[in-house]
Amino acid sequence: MPVEPQPLGRRERNKQAKLERITAAASQLFAEYGVDEVTTQQIADAADIGTGTLFLYAKTKGELLLLVQNLHYAAALERGRAAVADTETALDGMLALIAEVVDCNRVQVENGRTYLREMVFGDPSEPHHAEALSIVAQTQQAVAEILVERAQVAAPEAATLAGVVSAIMFMDLAASVNVGASNQEILAQIRTQLAAILPR
Structure with missing residues (x-):
């Protein structure tokens, strides 16, 4: 009998949600202004997270x-x-x-x-x-x-x-x-x- 995948816990769901927000924010800002013109602070602000949190996902x-x-x-x-x-x-x-x-x-x-x-x-x-x-x-x-x-x-x-x-x-x-x-x-x-x- 196949084992059904366990649902993600709250912590993992929060991490996934933050990653999705970071990816969406960076994608939009890079497409609009170009990577050289965008700061990590702008991406963090657009993703509604702190820069310290941002660097946990990408250094x-x-x-x-x-x-x-x-x-x-x-x-x-x-x-x-x-x-x-x-x-x-x-x-x-x-x-x-x-x-x-x-x-x-x-x-x-x-x-x-x-x-x-x-x-x-x-x-x-x-x-x-x-x-x-x-x-x-x-x-x-x-x-x-x-x-x-x-x-x-x-x-x-x-x-x-x-x-x-x-x-x-x-x-x-x-x-x-x-x-x-x-x-x-x-x-x-x-x-x-x-x-x-x-x-x-």
């Missing part, structure tokens, strides 16, 4: 950005996985997946670029950073699956190529030269590069 503003963007990235990855089903070729499948990530990352361009920097240079022992890296790994796994299924690439090679695909995507998203580019222009650049590395 730095960079970690707060990771907390917020991880949720958006995970949702974008799910949309991308679903979009792959409407494509036929490996290249189109990868681009359908990547397009959702690009759109998510560029809702607020500087926030997206800062998120990528935090992902690369942040503290890997910090839980929000570890979660970001986990989502990247899931993205690479999804790319590898497309390569195996649609381009008949062996699994080990597909995993290596998926890492290259990820590097191409993140480099194009982070590059200063692309700050003013449209999402479609960035996707066109990515398409050209992916077409060049796909097995013939």
